[in-house]
Amino acid sequence: MSSSTSKLLIPLHVQYIQSLGESKDDLLYHLTAHLRMNAIYWGLTALNIMQHKDALSRTEMIDFVVSCWDDEAGAFGAHPDHDAHLHATLSAIQILIMQDALDRVDVDRVVKFILSLQQPSGVFAGDQWGEVDTRFLYCAVNALSLLGRLHELDVEKTVGYLRQCRNFDGGFGAVAGAESHAAMVFVCTAALAILDRLDEIDQETLGWWLAERQLPNGGLNGRPEKLEDVCYSFWVLSSMSILKKIRWVDADKLIGFILSAQETEHGGIADRPGDQPDVFHTHFGVAGLSLLGYPGLADLDPVYCMPAKIIERMGLRRDWEALPRKTE
Amino acid sequence: MDESQSATTPLERLGKLLIIPPLSIEVIPGDGSDGPPDWLSDADQQAYRPFLYVEGHLGVPRKVLYKAYAVAVREYAKLRPSPRSASSPIDAERLAHLSAVILLANPAHQTALNTRKQLFSSGLLDTSKELQFLSALLVVRECSKESLLWHHRRWLLRRIVTTDVVANARCIRQEDTLRDTVLSTETLRSEFAIVAQACETYPRNYFAWIHRYLCLEALVMLARSPTPFQQAYRSLLLEEVLFARTWIERHISDYTAVHYFCNMHLLLLRQEDIPLPIDAARTLDLDHIDNLTLRTALYAHAKSLLASYPEHETMWLYLRAAIYICGTPDVYAADPYGAHDHGLGAPAPSKLLVLTHAERHRAWLRRAST
Numbered sequence: 001m002s003s004s005t006s007k008l009l010i011p012l013h014v015q016y017i018q019s020l021g022e023s024k025d026d027l028l029y030h031l032t033a034h035l036r037m038n039a040i041y042w043g044l045t046a047l048n049i050m051q052h053k054d055a056l057s058r059t060e061m062i063d064f065v066v067s068c069w070d071d072e073a074g075a076f077g078a079h080p081d082h083d084a085h086l087h088a089t090l091s092a093i094q095i096l097i098m099q100d101a102l103d104r105v106d107v108d109r110v111v112k113f114i115l116s117l118q119q120p121s122g123v124f125a126g127d128q129w130g131e132v133d134t135r136f137l138y139c140a141v142n143a144l145s146l147l148g149r150l151h152e153l154d155v156e157k158t159v160g161y162l163r164q165c166r167n168f169d170g171g172f173g174a175v176a177g178a179e180s181h182a183a184m185v186f187v188c189t190a191a192l193a194i195l196d197r198l199d200e201i202d203q204e205t206l207g208w209w210l211a212e213r214q215l216p217n218g219g220l221n222g223r224p225e226k227l228e229d230v231c232y233s234f235w236v237l238s239s240m241s242i243l244k245k246i247r248w249v250d251a252d253k254l255i256g257f258i259l260s261a262q263e264t265e266h267g268g269i270a271d272r273p274g275d276q277p278d279v280f281h282t283h284f285g286v287a288g289l290s291l292l293g294y295p296g297l298a299d300l301d302p303v304y305c306m307p308a309k310i311i312e313r314m315g316l317r318r319d320w321e322a323l324p325r326k327t328e
Numbered sequence: 329m330d331e332s333q334s335a336t337t338p339l340e341r342l343g344k345l346l347i348i349p350p351l352s353i354e355v356i357p358g359d360g361s362d363g364p365p366d367w368l369s370d371a372d373q374q375a376y377r378p379f380l381y382v383e384g385h386l387g388v389p390r391k392v393l394y395k396a397y398a399v400a401v402r403e404y405a406k407l408r409p410s411p412r413s414a415s416s417p418i419d420a421e422r423l424a425h426l427s428a429v430i431l432l433a434n435p436a437h438q439t440a441l442n443t444r445k446q447l448f449s450s451g452l453l454d455t456s457k458e459l460q461f462l463s464a465l466l467v468v469r470e471c472s473k474e475s476l477l478w479h480h481r482r483w484l485l486r487r488i489v490t491t492d493v494v495a496n497a498r499c500i501r502q503e504d505t506l507r508d509t510v511l512s513t514e515t516l517r518s519e520f521a522i523v524a525q526a527c528e529t530y531p532r533n534y535f536a537w538i539h540r541y542l543c544l545e546a547l548v549m550l551a552r553s554p555t556p557f558q559q560a561y562r563s564l565l566l567e568e569v570l571f572a573r574t575w576i577e578r579h580i581s582d583y584t585a586v587h588y589f590c591n592m593h594l595l596l597l598r599q600e601d602i603p604l605p606i607d608a609a610r611t612l613d614l615d616h617i618d619n620l621t622l623r624t625a626l627y628a629h630a631k632s633l634l635a636s637y638p639e640h641e642t643m644w645l646y647l648r649a650a651i652y653i654c655g656t657p658d659v660y661a662a663d664p665y666g667a668h669d670h671g672l673g674a675p676a677p678s679k680l681l682v683l684t685h686a687e688r689h690r691a692w693l694r695r696a697s698t
Binding site: 120180 | 436475588
């Protein structure tokens with residue numbers, strides 16, 4: 001490993017995130033409009049963890065979030081004139097909380113939107129058109145919790161669906177019957193953590209499945225016999241952190257893998273070494289490093305995937321365990 | 329000359345070609361400036377430039393597609409009606425073209441797909457054409473793994489079977505499942521074929537296999553229902569058992585297929601009545617079909633594949649899954665495979681890998697029995 005990737009290049013990654021909004025004429029910018037709100041949340045969270053939370057303009061960001069309000073639906077879309085969706089709505093709430101501007105949200109309307117999306121089986125749709133997925137269930141539970149309205153949720157019904165998604169290997173899929181996948185394991189585990197129902201998980205078996213995601217090169221994959229990818233540093237690690245089994249992963253090897261995926265000229269982190277970086281992998285790489293105790297980073301709450309300090313202040317901290325922060 | 333040839337801009341031409349719809353779509357490298365090959369030199373083909381359109385198969389140069397996309401999103405933003413459900417027929421046609429181009433370049437563009445649902449609900453799009461358009465899209469690599477498109481397929485399938493307006497309105501609130509949808513064997517066979525293609529295009533295709541599973545759930549229910557078509561459904565179900573088993577044999581790193589096959593067994597074994605046709609035992613090389621023979625056959629299949637491919641983690645996981653489905657305590661009590669011995673016999677480069685898998689399997693057995 002070259003010396004240039006033996007540490008986290010924080011100033012470079014901050015610059016990378018700052019540069020993302022600049023090329024508005026780029027094809028890539030237009031091809032990613034449908035997830036702009038999510039991208040801003042990824043960027044802002046990464047900046048917070050890297051202790052540069054003011055690197056982007058607060059007022060511009062808040063104005064953008066507000067401009068994505070879909071008044072027909074009573075929720076947020078990913079971009080102005082994009083339809084409301086649960087995922088974009090969660091990201092909007094998370095951004096506004098991190099920017100201390102939650103007063104800009106019509107909470108009653110958003111709660112109504114979220115609750116209207118629960119299906120008879122207990123799963124949530126992402127919007128009125130009905131695609132269901134445990135990812136949307138997590139978005140709903142997380143958002144309601146952040147808005148202080150979790151008590152309005154039918155918890156038994158929600159947990160009932162999660163139970164149906166549990167596979168024999170201890171993992172969870174996107175819908176009942178789907179293969180275990182680390183991203184879905186995260187959303188189901190975190191949702192159950194918020195609902196105080198971790199008893200629904202066979203924690204030993206799931207911990208085992210999660211530990212088996214680590215490959216000889218130190219990276220983590222999302223399913224058996226798939227390639228390693230930096231984003232699983234978050235999905236897998238946060239689940240293990242919630243199950244208090246983070247020590248079942250070889251931390252040094254994983255840190256080495258994440259650092260080797262950095263782009264050393266213009267910044268950002270890619271899915272694996274040599275590939276193009278993007279804000280998604282930058283965020284999840286930094287998030288993983290924070291959970292692994294990498295020095296110089298702020299603590300990340302693995303349940304909400306937000307700065308731990310903010311979640312603690314809101315009284316929402318659950319019983320999870322990250323590795324202790326190393327000193328430089 | 330047909331409509332798509334007389335349209336003036338590449339965006340207009342592409343939009344009209346996409347809503348025919350084509351039988352297949354391929355995004356090809358380049359910008360189409362070198363024109364169609366000589367063997368396609370008739371006037372019709374020249375008029376489709378820069379696109380290729382031969383016997384229903386559409387070729388779209390990548391650079392042209394992205395340029396068209398950039399224009400399409402701007403025009404789409406201007407044209408979207410407010411409220412969303414109100415479109416004049418002229419605007420509706422244009423929205424259909426624009427949203428088709430947008431989705432080909434960016435299959436995750438949810439809002440464009442929502443527009444198509446709105447057009448459909450207003451009676452301005454045709455079910456079978458929309459299903460064909462989706463079939464063509466789902467073979468394009470970047471599109472084939474997009475969960476939105478698979479959901480859109482099921483959304484349409486639920487509407488094929490309910491042409492009456494009242495039932496249709498109820499459908500909109502209906503959950504994303506095919507369990508209570510009466511699909512014909514031809515429709516199910518067609519869905520299975522599209523999923524198989526998408527999984528060849530993009531291995532371990534997560535949402536394609538989910539779609540297959542949801543179709544399978546519907547099929548198993550129909551095979552258990554006493555209708556005039558019960559035997560036809562049972563025959564199709566047997567075909568599907570063979571398909572899944574063969575797929576695993578040909579894709580030995582495909583744990584998604586293993587998961588599917590095991591879940592298939594859980595569906596078949598859920599009730600006493602195993603909904604397979606009378607000749608199933610002969611086809612599956614079994615004395616007779618019952619709970620025990622099916623589970624035993626699953627375990628034997630897993631064990632034999634593991635013996636052939638012990639370097640593959642998937643094969644070890646297949647055995648674990650089979651052990652779970654067979655599920656008696658004594659199965660856990662011993663290493664049923666003798667994996668360690670096999671490891672010793674493996675060729676040198678993979679010996680360490682095989683032994684690692686074997687050790688892990690033993691540890692898993694010990695953990696499972698405590």
